Amino acid sequence: MVKVMVFGAFDGLHEGHKEMFKEAKTYGQYLVAVVTQDHIIQHLKGHLPKLDLGERMAALQDEDAVDEVLVGDIVLETWEVVKKYRPDVIACGYDQADLKKSLEKNLAKIGYKPRIVTLKAFEPDKYHSSLLNN
Numbered sequence: 001m002v003k004v005m006v007f008g009a010f011d012g013l014h015e016g017h018k019e020m021f022k023e024a025k026t027y028g029q030y031l032v033a034v035v036t037q038d039h040i041i042q043h044l045k046g047h048l049p050k051l052d053l054g055e056r057m058a059a060l061q062d063e064d065a066v067d068e069v070l071v072g073d074i075v076l077e078t079w080e081v082v083k084k085y086r087p088d089v090i091a092c093g094y095d096q097a098d099l100k101k102s103l104e105k106n107l108a109k110i111g112y113k114p115r116i117v118t119l120k121a122f123e124p125d126k127y128h129s130s131l132l133n134n
Helices: 015-025 038-045 053-061 080-085 097-105
Strands: 003-008 030-035 068-071 089-092 115-118
Touching: 003 015, 003 080, 015 030, 015 089, 030 053, 053 068, 068 080, 089 097, 097 115
Parallel strands: 003 030, 003 089, 030 068, 089 115
Antiparallel strands: none
16 A cells, blocks of 8 residues: 655645645555644744644544544654655645755655655645635
8 A cells, every 4th residue: 555645734724735635645545644733833934823733633634535644743854754654655735845855855864765746736826825824
């Protein structure tokens, strides 16, 4: 079974996220969604998410395409969740270039080489959390 992993804040699920999950699932049979912790979001985006970690995880558990929901690492760029769950494919969103770059830079630390793909944008002018959460 091919395991695919996606990362995100998922602060209010929208159609862009749902399309992301559907496309990511085309790369394998089992989709794991990793939810970024609140303090990491604050560090990366300069603000706390609108929904707390538990609410964001609960929303993902109701998504048909998502098979498992995990909490992201406590410390940025340690990739503990990747090391532990060893996905075959890591699917980065179209707007996650920094995530992809960090993964590629840290492959030696991760200890194996998963396939890293970039997913297509789905109506980014309409469905993007930075637009919807303002």
